Amino acid sequence: MSASEPVPTHHDPSLSGEINKLTGLNVAACYQCGKCSAGCPMAAEMPRKPHQLLRLVQLNQRQAVLSDSSLWLCLTCETCTSRCPNQVDPARLIDGLRELAFQQDPTLAPLKQRAFHQAFLHQIKSHGRVFELGLVVDYKLKSGALLDDALQAPGMLWRGKLALMPNNIEGKAEVRRIFEACEHVAGEEIPS
Amino acid sequence: MSRIGVFVCHCGENIGRTVDCADVAQSLGELPGVVHAADYKYMCSDPGQQLVKQAIADKQLDGVVVAACSPRMHEKTFRRACSNQGMNPYLCEMANIREHCSWIHEDRTKATEKAIALGRAIIEKVKRNQPLQPIRIPIERRALVIGGGIAGIQAALDIADGGGEVVLVEREPSIGGHMSQLSETFPTLDCSQCILTPRMVEAYQHPRIKLMAYSEVDAVSGYIGNFNVKIRHKARSVDDTKCNGCGECQKVCPNKKIPSEFEQGLGRRTAIYVPFPQAVPNIPVIDRQNCALFKGRAKGLKKQACGKCAEVCGRQAVNFDQQDSFTSVKVGAIVVATGYQLYSIAQKQAHELLQGYGEYGYGTIPDVIDGLQFERLASASGPTGGKILRPSDGKEPKKIVFLSCIGSRDPAKGISYCSKICCMYVAKHTMLYRHKVHDGQAFVFYMDIRAAGKGYDEFARRAIEEEGAIYLRGRVSKLERASDVVKVYGTDTLSGENIVIDADLVVLATAMRPQPGIESLAQKLSVSYDAHGFINEAHPKLRPVETNTAGIFVAGACQAPRDIPDSVSMASGAATKVLGLFSNLELEREPTVAVVDEAGCAGCFHCERVCPYGAVEHKDIRDRKGTLIRVVANVNKGVCQGCGTCQATCPSKKVELQGFTDEQIYAAISAL
Numbered sequence: 001m002s003a004s005e006p007v008p009t010h011h012d013p014s015l016s017g018e019i020n021k022l023t024g025l026n027v028a029a030c031y032q033c034g035k036c037s038a039g040c041p042m043a044a045e046m047p048r049k050p051h052q053l054l055r056l057v058q059l060n061q062r063q064a065v066l067s068d069s070s071l072w073l074c075l076t077c078e079t080c081t082s083r084c085p086n087q088v089d090p091a092r093l094i095d096g097l098r099e100l101a102f103q104q105d106p107t108l109a110p111l112k113q114r115a116f117h118q119a120f121l122h123q124i125k126s127h128g129r130v131f132e133l134g135l136v137v138d139y140k141l142k143s144g145a146l147l148d149d150a151l152q153a154p155g156m157l158w159r160g161k162l163a164l165m166p167n168n169i170e171g172k173a174e175v176r177r178i179f180e181a182c183e184h185v186a187g188e189e190i191p192s
Numbered sequence: 193m194s195r196i197g198v199f200v201c202h203c204g205e206n207i208g209r210t211v212d213c214a215d216v217a218q219s220l221g222e223l224p225g226v227v228h229a230a231d232y233k234y235m236c237s238d239p240g241q242q243l244v245k246q247a248i249a250d251k252q253l254d255g256v257v258v259a260a261c262s263p264r265m266h267e268k269t270f271r272r273a274c275s276n277q278g279m280n281p282y283l284c285e286m287a288n289i290r291e292h293c294s295w296i297h298e299d300r301t302k303a304t305e306k307a308i309a310l311g312r313a314i315i316e317k318v319k320r321n322q323p324l325q326p327i328r329i330p331i332e333r334r335a336l337v338i339g340g341g342i343a344g345i346q347a348a349l350d351i352a353d354g355g356g357e358v359v360l361v362e363r364e365p366s367i368g369g370h371m372s373q374l375s376e377t378f379p380t381l382d383c384s385q386c387i388l389t390p391r392m393v394e395a396y397q398h399p400r401i402k403l404m405a406y407s408e409v410d411a412v413s414g415y416i417g418n419f420n421v422k423i424r425h426k427a428r429s430v431d432d433t434k435c436n437g438c439g440e441c442q443k444v445c446p447n448k449k450i451p452s453e454f455e456q457g458l459g460r461r462t463a464i465y466v467p468f469p470q471a472v473p474n475i476p477v478i479d480r481q482n483c484a485l486f487k488g489r490a491k492g493l494k495k496q497a498c499g500k501c502a503e504v505c506g507r508q509a510v511n512f513d514q515q516d517s518f519t520s521v522k523v524g525a526i527v528v529a530t531g532y533q534l535y536s537i538a539q540k541q542a543h544e545l546l547q548g549y550g551e552y553g554y555g556t557i558p559d560v561i562d563g564l565q566f567e568r569l570a571s572a573s574g575p576t577g578g579k580i581l582r583p584s585d586g587k588e589p590k591k592i593v594f595l596s597c598i599g600s601r602d603p604a605k606g607i608s609y610c611s612k613i614c615c616m617y618v619a620k621h622t623m624l625y626r627h628k629v630h631d632g633q634a635f636v637f638y639m640d641i642r643a644a645g646k647g648y649d650e651f652a653r654r655a656i657e658e659e660g661a662i663y664l665r666g667r668v669s670k671l672e673r674a675s676d677v678v679k680v681y682g683t684d685t686l687s688g689e690n691i692v693i694d695a696d697l698v699v700l701a702t703a704m705r706p707q708p709g710i711e712s713l714a715q716k717l718s719v720s721y722d723a724h725g726f727i728n729e730a731h732p733k734l735r736p737v738e739t740n741t742a743g744i745f746v747a748g749a750c751q752a753p754r755d756i757p758d759s760v761s762m763a764s765g766a767a768t769k770v771l772g773l774f775s776n777l778e779l780e781r782e783p784t785v786a787v788v789d790e791a792g793c794a795g796c797f798h799c800e801r802v803c804p805y806g807a808v809e810h811k812d813i814r815d816r817k818g819t820l821i822r823v824v825a826n827v828n829k830g831v832c833q834g835c836g837t838c839q840a841t842c843p844s845k846k847v848e849l850q851g852f853t854d855e856q857i858y859a860a861i862s863a864l
Contacts, residue, residue, distance in 0.1 A: 028657045032665075032686050055687045058662070 015060045015100075023096040029086045030054045036080035036090045046070035050080050050090045057093070066101040072113035115142035125179050128169035133162050194225035194319045197253040198311060199244055201235035201260035203290055208233075210294040212304045216259060220311045225319055227251050236266050241273040248277040255318040256284040259311045262291050280323035282783065282851060287314040309864050316863035320856045324783040329830040331417035332524035333357065333774045338409055338713070341369020342388065343748025343759040344529035345395045350767030351527075352400040356774050359521050360395060361423055362405045366471035368392055369531050373454060373564055375571035375578075377756060378620040379651035385470060385573065392472040405473055410518065412716045413806065415831050416743025417524045417779045427514040429478035430464070434509035437474035441501035441510060442466070450482045452575075456565040458583060459575030464501045464510070469573070478510075485512060525743050525770040526717065528727055529763060530710060532749035534562055535599035535607065535703040545606030549598065551670040552700065558584040559678050560671055560698045563617055570624045580628050582697045585676070589632065589696030592625055593680045594618045595668050596638040599703030607703045607724065612753040614701035615642045619652040621699060622661035634661045635693055637668050637682050645757070664691055671698055704753040719744050727751050737766040745769050784851045785832040786839060792846035793824040799838035799847055800825060807831035808838065 016027045030051070037049035048056070048070045056065045065071075071094055080090040101108045109117075119138035123130045136153075140146050156162045169175070200217040202208035213231040221229025228247045232240050235258060247253060256279070258270045263286040271281035289307040297303040333356055337348045340362030348360045360367070371377075372392075374384035395401050404423055411422040430441075445462035452461040454468045461467075463483040466476050478501070480486040488497025502510035535541075538555030539548035548554050559582045561569075572578040582589050596618055600611040615638070622634040641663070643652040655661045666683040673679075677694040684691055706725040714721045719739040720728040727746045730738040737745050745766035748759035773779075786799075790813065800808040811826035825847065827838070838847045845854060 026657055028660070029653075031653070031656075052687065055684075059664075059684065059687055059689065061687070061689070 015062045015065070016057055018100065019057060019093060019096050022099065023089075023092050025089055025093055025096070027054060027057045027088070027093065030058065030088045030090075031086060033085060035083050035085060036088075039079045039083055041077060041079070042073045042075055046073050050074075050094065053097070054088070054090060054093065057097070065097060066104055067108055069110045069113070071097050071101060072109045072117075112143045112145060115139050118142060125176060127166050128172040128175040129167070131163070131166035133164065134166060136162075194255055195227045195251060195253050196225050196255040196257060196315055196318055197228040197244070197247045197251065198226055198230075198315065199235050199240075199247075199256070199258045199260075200229070200231040200289075200307075200311070201240070201258065202231065202233045203261060203294075204234065207260070207290050207294040207307075210297055210300055210303045211289060211307045212300065213307075215304055216289070216307045216311060219308045220257075220259070220315065223312065223315060226315060228253065235260050236269055241269070244270065244273050245277040248274065248279055253279070254283065255315075255321060257287055257311060257314050257318055258284070259287040259289045259307065259314075262286070262288050282324040283318065283321050285314050285318050285321065287311045313860040313863045317856045317860040320853070320859055321851070324850055327781040327783050327785065327829045328778040329417055329781060331774060331776060331779050332419075332522045334359065334521070334523045335525045335527060335770050335774075336361065336409075336419070336421050336521065336523040337527045337529060339369070339529035339531055339748070339750070340364075340367030340395075340403070340405065341529060341531045341748065341759075342371040342391070342756055343531065343750075343754075343763040344369070344527070345391050346760045346763035347527045347529055347747050347767045347770075348395050348401050349391065349398065350764050351770050351774075352398045354767065354771040354774075356400065356771060358398075358401045359421075359423075359523065360401055360403050361407050361409060362403070363408050364467065365406045365428070365475075365477045366467050366473070367395065367403065367405060368468075368470075368472065370564070371756060372468060372470070373456070373571070374567050375574070376620065376624060378616045379645070379647040381620070381623070383572075385571075389470045389472075392470070396472045403473065404519070406477060409713060409716060412526070412718075414522075415805075416741075417773070418830055419523045419526060419743065421521050421523055421526075423519045423521065425517045425519065427516050428475065429480070429483075429510065429512055429514050430476050431509045431511050431514070432473065432475045434507045435475045435505075436507060436509075437466075437476075438506070439466075439476075440504045440506070441476060444500040444504045446498065446500065447482055447484060450479065455568050455575050456562070458561075458565055458568050478512075525745065525773055527745045527747055527763070527766045527770065528713070528717065528719065528739070528750055529747040529759075529766075530707045530713065530750040532704045532753065533707050534564055535705050536562075537598065537700060537702060543606060545604075546599075547605070549605070552595075552598070552668075553671055553673070557671060557673045557678055557698075558582075559589075559673075559696065560700060562700050562702045563614065563621070566621055566699045570621070570628070578628070580625060580632075580697075587696065588629055590629070591677075591693060591695050592629075592632060592634050592697045592699065593668075593678075593693055593695040594621060594634065594636045594699045594701065595680075596636065596701045597667065598700040600701075601639065602703075607705070609703075609724065609753070610642060611701075611704040612642070613704065613755045615640075615652065616645070616648055616755065618699075618701050619643070619655040619661070622655045623659045626659045626661070634659075635680075635695075636661055636663045637666055637680075638663055639665070639667065645755075666691075704749060706750055710750060717741065717744055719746075737762055737769055743773065779830075781829070782834070784834040784849060785829050786827045786834070786836070786847050786849050788825045788827055789846040789848070790824045790826075792844055794844055794846075795823050795825065796843065797825060798841045798843065799827075802837045802841045804835065804837065805831050805833050807833075 034051045037043050037051045040050055043049045048068050074094045076091055078091040116139050119135050123135050198220045200213045202213050217229040217231040228251050234240050256274055267286050271284045274284040275281040287310045289310055293307050335351050335356055335358050337344045337360045348358045352358045371384055371388050377384050396403055407423050407425045410424040414420045441464045442462045445464050447463040450461050451457040452459040464476050464478045484498035537549040537552050568574040569576055569580050596614050599607050625634050641652050643649040656663055664684040665686045668682040670681050671678050678698050680693040680695050682691045710725045719741050727750050729736050730740050739746055747763040747766040807828045809826045810823050813821045815821055836849045839849050
């Protein structure tokens with residue numbers, strides 16, 4: 001959409017409706033004060049800040065929102081949600097948007113972010129917690145970013161920040177069952 | 193020899209910084225006739241006033257000079273203090289050594305010299321002051337309320353309930369104003385007519401309210417407590433003493449296609465009509481421009497062209513030969529409550545900048561209407577019976593777009609102010625639309641949502657959060673008719689997206705302007721108005737319902753854009769002011785008025801010609817037998833404003849302003 005050339009709005013009533021169905025949120029409640037973006041630790045990295053994402057949802061700009069890489073930069077720290085003056089819950093909204101984006105096309109998320117999320121979930125599923133070295137290797141294989149941050153490794157090893165062997169939690173079997181239950185509900189295997 | 197006391201005030205640092213107050217007191221104290229001189233940090237404070245009182249008592253002063261700030265500031269304070277000590281208050285004067293001296297000079301020596309000179313001048317004046325008595329004038333305890341909208345009705349009812357007589361003048365055939373046209377009111381969505389019509393009836397039936405509908409103020413003279421008002425009763429062509437409002441005349445009137453003013457042109461009316469069914473008074477008028485009989489007469493037809501209404505009227509109330517008539521009333525106070533009109537985007541206004549909006553079609557696109565027209569569409573008693581149907585083809589609009597700030601906040605097009613009510617009624621309109629068209633979508637283009645008021649923001653948020661209106665932040669660039677839709681080209685600055693909507697109906701929230709003719713009314717009343725024609729209040733914060741002319745008050749949207757609660761509270765405020773005035777048996781006025789020395793007056797009446805207030809009257813001087821000897825000038829103390837123009841004009845120096853006689857002024861000037 002170019003600013004100089006007016007383009008018809010896409011009256012796709014389903015995006016805010018779908019979000020409401022999925023999360024129970026009323027995106028119309030957002031009055032664009034911008035407090036969410038003002039406090040967001042990732043805002044500087046995001047092509048569209050949280051309140052801008054929200055505005056696009058209000059205007060039913062489905063494609064623009066779901067293909068925005070900002071969705072995948074959210075850390076879910078929920079600073080936005082705890083400070084929102086009108087109880088909009090932007091963190092939950094972004095989560096919901098990720099679900100919708102993933103449903104529509106799993107490749108909508110940028111490769112690196114997707115690789116990280118998958119590697120992270122895989123660690124939880126296998127060990128009940130994150131085995132850092134396993135996460136690093138898995139992420140690098142999936143993302144292809146083999147040499148990124150490689151120089152950090154010796155220092156981290158030296159300080160004992162990277163264990164060489166995984167350390168499973170006691171309730172590992174229960175965590176696995178949670179994953180299976182989720183997969184059962186979703187009707188598909190959680191990708192890893 | 194006089195016994196004058198001089199009191200020099202430091203006004204904290206205001207005077208003391210540049211004027212040596214002790215030196216001023218000492219120098220003035222040495223003048224002949226001055227028996228007491230003192231300086232003090234704050235002369236207006238309680239201890240300061242005590243100094244004055246003490247000196248009057250101790251030294252039997254017969255005059256007081258306070259060298260301090262402007263008499264506008266504290267003359268009353270010191271005169272009251274003197275009066276409390278038994279001295280005639282008009283023997284106390286102020287020498288202004290603050291505004292006229294310390295605030296405008298830097299050199300301390302020279303400023304001190306000037307302060308002494310100013311003090312000396314006033315001392316010489318006070319030596320020649322005479323004790324004066326305030327003037328008492330009677331008050332006519334009847335009020336004129338101009339305008340029968342909600343503000344005028346409220347003011348009239350409050351004054352009448354408080355015991356005053358009221359004459360309520362309305363230009364239109366019925367009272368009720370714009371509020372009678374509204375469907376529902378924000379922020380409670382209660383039916384406008386349901387809450388208004390009881391008030392209209394109450395005003396009509398009130399024993400102390402005389403309603404004069406279809407009438408206008410023709411001329412006003414006089415002054416607070418004693419205005420003379422001439423009221424023109426426009427010819428209704430129907431005798432209101434005979435008509436019983438049966439409505440038969442309207443049924444037979446052959447011309448049924450006249451656009452109804454009450455329906456904002458969306459409905460039709462006959463040539464003999466009442467504007468709406470609940471009209472008060474329920475007496476029809478003949479619209480002579482559109483009546484076949486009067487059109488025939490204008491063409492010079494000998495035969496009567498129509499006359500069906502007169503034939504059917506069982507009470508012979510229709511009178512085609514009725515003429516405008518006049519009534520004169522004497523009133524003590526006037527409330528101006530003439531209300532507003534909506535800016536019309538059609539190119540009509542006789543104003544350099546108010547040339548309408550070409551980008552919105554100059555009113556030529558049928559499916560672009562204004563807020564009041566939407567009110568009529570949404571009203572159950574409106575032309576569509578409360579269905580939202582667009583004017584062009586009567587279809588129900590599924591996409592409706594509201595544009596705020598049309599004409600308002602647009603200095604380039606002549607109106608810089610915010611019309612204040614639009615944000616709220618636009619939110620209300622989106623709700624009314626949603627309630628009537630469940631599958632419709634309302635869009636609003638806005639610049640800001642100004643919803644300051646009790647329950648207002650909650651109401652506007654409800655329109656968005658619960659009633660599904662989509663608010664887009666930005667002005668619309670243009671409207672364009674395309675097949676059977678109106679293309680709306682706008683932007684949303686929040687998302688940065690340009691937006692085009694194919695709307696079925698567009699509603700413009702056009703600016704509120706004062707009623708046409710407000711300037712000439714204001715001139716008749718001698719009240720001031722601003723560049724937009726809104727009546728000026730006496731003080732924007734502290735005297736919001738008074739005008740600059742004593743005894744004339746203002747209420748409602750003729751003063752600035754106002755909503756119903758604001759108009760009503762303003763009207764009650766104005767009514768309280770009127771009742772406060774009426775609670776006095778007589779009005780006390782400053783005695784600084786002109787007085788004619790009848791023995792010396794030659795009767796040339798130069799004073800009468802120059803008096804801006806029309807205060808000079810002719811007075812017959814007769815001998816004991818009643819034979820007229822000569823005619824002299826006499827000044828009406830109630831009307832005189834004390835400007836002194838007559839005094840300067842009189843060739844024989846026989847008219848003088850009390851408290852400012854030539855002798856006093858010359859003495860003061862000589863002493864400088």
